Structures are given as C-alpha cells and as structure tokens.
Amino acid sequence: MRKSLIALAAGVSVVLTACGGGTADTNETPEPTASETTEATESPSGEATSEAPADGGTLTIWADETRVAAFQQLGEMFGEESGVTLDVVQKPTGDIGQDFIAQAPTGQGPDMIVTAHDGLGQLVENGVVAPIDFASKADLFNPVAVQAFTLEGNVYGVPYAMENIALVRNNELVQDTPATFDELIAQGKAVEGAEFPIIIQQGPSGDAYHLYPIQTSFGAPVFVTDENGDYTTELGMEGENGTKFAEYIQKLGKDGVLSADLGGDQAKQAFLDGKSPYMITGPWWTSEFVDAGMDISVLPVPSAGGETAAPFVGVQGVYVSSYSENALPANQFVDFLSTKEAQDVLFEQGGRVPALIESAEAVDDELLQGFNEAGAEGQPMPVIPEMAAVWEFWGGTEVAIINGTSPDAAAAWQTMNDNIKAKF
Structure with a gap:
C-alpha cells in the first residue's frame, strides 16, 4: 500500500527530534496582517480564513513516524502552490498531545499537529487549538469524521483518515456469515478444528473498545447523544439495555x-494459526493476515442485541495551534488538506480510508471497503472530558x-456506572 518516498524538494525540511518546532522567522519573511492585505478576512465566527496566499514563510507541523513521509510529500506540493515551507518534525505518537499542551503557550510549540480526534477535549480544555472555518467543506467529508472533530458547535481539525474495527472472516474455514451474533457463535463452534468460535481480544485489564459493537447492539451506547448527534454527559450504559x-x-x-487470556498479541496469533473462523479487529492487522497468505473478508459485526452493532470510529486529522503566529498560512494549509489531491496522498502513504x-x-481495496462499510453506522470515540472516567472503570468491570x-x-455493571458518575 505504501509508495516509496519521493525526493524532498528544498522547500521541505525534516527534523528528526523530540523538540518543539517554533514559529516562522518573521525577521526574514514578515507575515501580512489583516490590516495589511485586502484579501485576508475573518469568518462571521471570528475564525481565520485563508483567502490570501501566504507570501513565503515557514509552518511547523508535528507528526509521528508513520505520517512523516506523507507530510513531507504534502509539504512539497503545498510549497509549490503557496511558497510556504512546511517544516515536518517527527515526534513519538504518545508525546504529541501532552508536549503540545505544555509547549504551545510558551511559543515553542508548532503551528499544527497531526493526531487522532480523541484528544480533542483535552486540547480544547487547555486552550491550545483554534477552531477552523470548515462550514463550506463539511458536506464533502464523511459526517462521522466531521462530528469527531466537532466540540460545542466548533470544528477544530480537518479530518483525513478513518479507522474502525469490524468482523474479519477466514474464508478457508467458513464462506457465509449468519445475520446474528448467536448464529455466528453456533456456526463457529461447528467448524472442525476451531478452538474458538470467534476471537475478541481482552487481556487481564479487559478491552471495552473491541466489545463495543456488541454493546451498542443492545442499545447501550457509552453516552447519550443529543439531536445534533453530539455526546452529552448522560451515560447510555445504565438501565435495562446495559444490564x-x-x-x-x-x-x-x-x-x-x-x-481474559486472549490479549492483543495472543488473539492475533490464534487467528493466524487458524484457530477461529472469525476475529473482531481493525485494519492494523489485516495486512499481516494477507502477508501470511490468508484468504479473508471484512464484514460488519452481526447484532447480538437486536440493534445495529456500531463500532467506535477513530479519525486522524490536523489541528491548528491557537498560539500560532502564522494563522493565515496555517488555515491555507487546512484548505489544501481538504482537497482530493491531498487526501489521496495521505491514503496512498497511510493505507487508511480517507475522510x-x-x-x-x-x-478499490476490498478489505478497506469492508472496514468502511462496517463503520458506516459507527460512532466517533467520545472527546468529552468525562470519557476519562469511563475508561477508568469500563474494561476492568x-x-x-x-x-x-x-x-x-x-x-457489577450498576456499580461501574455509579463509579463513573462519581468522577464527573
């Protein structure tokens, strides 16, 4: 799926360091202000827009090792159009959010970061990301992806890739999948030589993420949503359906x-060894199954409780720092990321379904199309701060x-809900 990295143009610099990126050198390339150009404007909500092309300068963006190559390529493309240099700084995935929160207010942080949507609540709570003007583009994107980057009516990031779990079938063991989860279990138990009817990773601490499609099929989502589809702080796991x-x-x-004996690695190996006709997992492992010569299909998870089995959907995107001194070219880069040209590059380099x-x-990848169909009724991972309390008790219970x-x-389930609410 990955293509070789094209040669870098002089306009793109890569910094392999864990340090912050900083802002443009305004002594050499002063940024125009709204009063210095008749084209730079603000949206009705006061958000920066990017009608005027940037006149040179540098934008710094943090990305992890799996995304550096893609943003190098995008930086070259963007630089040719705008004259702006994209300085791509490689950071470990787990450090991006917390380092950004710590460094942005000091002026040492980057202009933009590449990360998942599920940290949005914390980023907004700390005031380090700025809303973007996305109204004219929202209809071009998967609505789940837009919802993922929306908090209290504001869109805070441009989404570019989506992923979710689904049902992966070993076609050498079974060829037809029943409509309900109970029927699937019965089918799996009848497969000769199969040790498990289906594999769902858990481990000693549990794994609520991989059980969530089953939970939602009982009509017990983690939080209740309002009329706009936004999460409220009311737990949806209480009551009869949760029980x-x-x-x-x-x-x-x-x-x-x-x-609980089947953690992630054990689950993957058991499926590779042909010990089950089914596994609930994500696209991060299907490439290993294909490389091992397995004939697999990706399907929606059948319902166990009578309602649609809706997995969590994770979305990757780009945020703009609220402390950036380069808001105009940063939002111009946001516009660029919203184009098919840019989204295609990110897909080719990352192998995830475009937003x-x-x-x-x-x-045209059948497996990715399968994940996309399985996530069509999915729900974005909640970004509200209350989600931290849910994770604390959910999997363990x-x-x-x-x-x-x-x-x-x-x-036990009611005690879990009570403990979660006590943390709000």
Whole structure:
C-alpha cells in the first residue's frame, strides 16, 4: 500500500527530534496582517480564513513516524502552490498531545499537529487549538469524521483518515456469515478444528473498545447523544439495555467464547494459526493476515442485541495551534488538506480510508471497503472530558464479569456506572 518516498524538494525540511518546532522567522519573511492585505478576512465566527496566499514563510507541523513521509510529500506540493515551507518534525505518537499542551503557550510549540480526534477535549480544555472555518467543506467529508472533530458547535481539525474495527472472516474455514451474533457463535463452534468460535481480544485489564459493537447492539451506547448527534454527559450504559449486555458477556465468558487470556498479541496469533473462523479487529492487522497468505473478508459485526452493532470510529486529522503566529498560512494549509489531491496522498502513504467522501469512494481495496462499510453506522470515540472516567472503570468491570470475579453481572455493571458518575 505504501509508495516509496519521493525526493524532498528544498522547500521541505525534516527534523528528526523530540523538540518543539517554533514559529516562522518573521525577521526574514514578515507575515501580512489583516490590516495589511485586502484579501485576508475573518469568518462571521471570528475564525481565520485563508483567502490570501501566504507570501513565503515557514509552518511547523508535528507528526509521528508513520505520517512523516506523507507530510513531507504534502509539504512539497503545498510549497509549490503557496511558497510556504512546511517544516515536518517527527515526534513519538504518545508525546504529541501532552508536549503540545505544555509547549504551545510558551511559543515553542508548532503551528499544527497531526493526531487522532480523541484528544480533542483535552486540547480544547487547555486552550491550545483554534477552531477552523470548515462550514463550506463539511458536506464533502464523511459526517462521522466531521462530528469527531466537532466540540460545542466548533470544528477544530480537518479530518483525513478513518479507522474502525469490524468482523474479519477466514474464508478457508467458513464462506457465509449468519445475520446474528448467536448464529455466528453456533456456526463457529461447528467448524472442525476451531478452538474458538470467534476471537475478541481482552487481556487481564479487559478491552471495552473491541466489545463495543456488541454493546451498542443492545442499545447501550457509552453516552447519550443529543439531536445534533453530539455526546452529552448522560451515560447510555445504565438501565435495562446495559444490564442485558453485561449478562450477555457473562454468558459468553461461561461458554468460553470470551477469555481474559486472549490479549492483543495472543488473539492475533490464534487467528493466524487458524484457530477461529472469525476475529473482531481493525485494519492494523489485516495486512499481516494477507502477508501470511490468508484468504479473508471484512464484514460488519452481526447484532447480538437486536440493534445495529456500531463500532467506535477513530479519525486522524490536523489541528491548528491557537498560539500560532502564522494563522493565515496555517488555515491555507487546512484548505489544501481538504482537497482530493491531498487526501489521496495521505491514503496512498497511510493505507487508511480517507475522510473525504470523493477520495473514499475511489478506494478499490476490498478489505478497506469492508472496514468502511462496517463503520458506516459507527460512532466517533467520545472527546468529552468525562470519557476519562469511563475508561477508568469500563474494561476492568467487563473482564471481571467475563471471568466470573464479579458473579452478579447486573450489580457489577450498576456499580461501574455509579463509579463513573462519581468522577464527573
């Protein structure tokens, strides 16, 4: 899927360091202000727009090692159009958000960062990202991707890639998939030589993310959404539907369908070894299955509770720093990232479904199309601060129910909800 990195033009510099990027050298290339150009304007909401082309200068962007090559290539393309140099600084994935929060207010942070949408709540709470003018572009993107970068009515990042989990089928073991999860389990148990009817990774701490499609099929989303589809702080896991889900995974644990012994690596290897006809996983492992010579298909997760099995959708995108002194060219880069040309490059380099609808529709990879279809009814990972309390108790409670440590599933589930709400 990846293409070789093209030769870098002189306008793109790469810094392989964990230090901050900084802002443009205004002594050499002063940025025009809104009063110095008749083309630079503000949107009705006061957001910077990018009607005027930047007159040289440098933008600094932080990206992890898996995205540096793509943004190098985009930097060359953008520089040819705008005259602006894109300085791509490589940072470890886990450091980008926290380092940005720490360095942006000091003036040592970058103009932009590349990261996932699920850190949005913390970035906004710390005041380090600026809303972007996205109203004219929103309809061009997958609505789930736009929702992922929206908080309190403002869009804070331009999305470019989406990923979610789905049902992966070993076609050598089964060729047709039943419509319900219970029927799938029965089918898997009947496969000769299969050790597991389906593989869903858990591990000693649990894994609520991989169980979430099953949970939503019981009508028990993590949070209730409002009429605009935005998450509220009301838990959707309480009540009868949540209890039914808890009792269901308890049954799957007793039946040996779910096991805390199957962490991520163990789950992957078991599927590679042909120990199950099915696995719930994401695109990060399907390439390994294909490389191993497996014949696989990617499908939506069948419903266990009668409603649609909706996985979490993770979205990658680019944020603009609220402390950047280069807001005009930064927003011009945002506009550039919204084009099919740019989104296609990011897909070719990253191998994830594009957020731009036109680019996504042009993807001819059957496995990625399968993930895209499985995530069509998905839900963005919540970005509200209250989600931190959910993660604290969620997976641990589930694994305790699965392995029998908490024999009263309904009581354990209610205690979990009470503990979560006490943290709000």
